[in-house]
Amino acid sequence: MKLKDFAKLVGMSPTTVSRALNGHSEVNEATRARLVAAARQHGYQPNAHARTLAMGHPDTIGCVIPIGGQNEIVNPIYADFLAGVGEECARRRFEINLTVVPHDDQPAAYRALASKGLIGGVIVQFPRHDDPRPALLDRIGLPYVVHGRVTGHQGPYSWVDVNNQRAFHRAAQFLIQLGHRRIAILNGDETLDFARRRRDGYLAALREAGLSPDPALMSSAEMTVAQGYGGARRMLGLAERPTAILCAATMVATGVRQAAEEMGLRIGRDLSVLTFDDDLSYYANRDAVPVFSAMRSPVRRAGERAAALLIDAITGRRTEPVQELLEAELVIGQSTAPPPG
Amino acid sequence: MKLKDFAKLVGMSPTTVSRALNGHSEVNEATRARLVAAARQHGYQPNAHARTLAMGHPDTIGCVIPIGGQNEIVNPIYADFLAGVGEECARRRFEINLTVVPHDDQPAAYRALASKGLIGGVIVQFPRHDDPRPALLDRIGLPYVVHGRVTGHQGPYSWVDVNNQRAFHRAAQFLIQLGHRRIAILNGDETLDFARRRRDGYLAALREAGLSPDPALMSSAEMTVAQGYGGARRMLGLAERPTAILCAATMVATGVRQAAEEMGLRIGRDLSVLTFDDDLSYYANRDAVPVFSAMRSPVRRAGERAAALLIDAITGRRTEPVQELLEAELVIGQSTAPPPG
DNA sequence: CTGAAAGCGCTTACAG
DNA sequence: CTGAAAGCGCTTACAG
16 A cells, blocks of 8 residues: 555545654644554555655665675674664664675675665674774765774774673683683684784783783684684693683683593683673573673673664764773683682 | 766766666667676666665565564574575675564564565564464565475465474484484474474384384473583483483584583493584584584575575566475584494 | 645656 | 656655
């Protein structure tokens, strides 16, 4: 059904109906309520494309998933992050355009999305330290919110991030307070901004405790079971092996557990493990006493907030860049204890 | 830049430019090539909304992620499945509209997406045995492809599925051939169609071997680490405990491993574990010799094929429903062996 | 408070 | 092979 038909059905002009449905103030409240009810009843919904064309801007935010870059992996945090974005979009009556694009084609993809008028703004994911995307988007003039930060970017921009530096600072501090001196870190790819911040936090805690970092206890790679397994095997095979390991993701911790078992080490006794936990609903490291002690970070919430900021920017509700820093929560589980001996 | 401007720029009428860019046969091949090149050079892209309005149908497929139903979890297979959908859409120049919706609001959501003209068709995920969505979509007249099957649905419809029945049949057979007689199954939620088929395959293999199923060795629940852990603890605590466990997902197998370790059982020696593996890029159970023996199923490929079938239906390339059955591959890893003793 | 008319940026019969 | 004109279904100044 189109506006014309519906208007005829209710005996009003298309103009009035449109204004009523869009909540314009000129139209009588009683008629507005009546028309809204009638629309619901007859299932009339304005055509979104006609609407966008007439209004001049799409009520749509873009989410771009790059594939085939340095990280071939499709990160499962996308699922939970997108769920958060989706919830906010549902509340604000915005649509989501999802685009999968080879990593190197991203500039062209952003341009295309913008010039086709498909999106009013975009969320930038997994930023690198010197990520070129913010500058590109500034040039194009497409509003964006970064999930994370781009330390190398000049000028203000909007972002939503978890306090990775503090999370790893506190985590390392916690292990130090337990008495650990040999603390390893299995970090994410340190060309990614969040991984740098995590390393910084880890290093700061060591420094404050008068401990000097040992490169043999530091690894930076894609956060997978394989990294955890391989890294733990290597580090636990050292003459002076670590008594505690900081992991950047629960999948990494799972790999560490596997290696430890094979080597006859019991986690939470012979070896402490503390992991960053994106709190993906699927992994559910949140029983009464969690298996892994963890720095827990609300990814889904981050998705909601990123979408909220972007929609504010697109609708002109806010014109200045804004930043939001979420805190990770340190949750003590069964995997941490004072060092053995 | 809009068509009018671009046409002026290249000294042609908008009509001819539009026809050239859309590859209509009336336009001289030489001019077509020239205009396509010019469009690329000047970055002209037709406005998608105007285009959709004029063409009468959107080049967009819908993906709906329900939340808050029986499964509150945001399934990580969405990420890989969507990546597959996205790759096919990129090839076919289709867009993806992603909608997150409370489970019970799905009917309204599909209607809204259709009547707003936002999508030309939709992919139905995680169908239940008696899922009402196909009937609803038939009624609305919105093209769809089911990822999985809806056994209870009357009449033909398009689907892409993996042969779950055969996968679990073969898996159980394989364990039986190794000499196992007490084989447990930690299945997914059996109101979901794929979980039923898996159970059927498991039961068929037992029957053929003259083994009678034991309800104490069968569990049906959301596929999480917790299910694996809890199920394994319970079953391995039985007087007549199983010597092998079939799992419906790698996360479940991870939970089983955890329980087995705690109970001092070594997997691949004291206990065999065979898991269904959706081959999510993040889990990467695919080293030279995989940790878990698995029935491996290409989720990303399923996403590609579901998108392909849907786009064929939307564009009218195919008018009859079509079905595609993918086979899971049985990969032998380190977690299976003859029963102990 | 309400409506007739113009316009959003395309595509495509229709006429040449 | 090419172009002027109508139309896709909305919204919104403009006029009452």
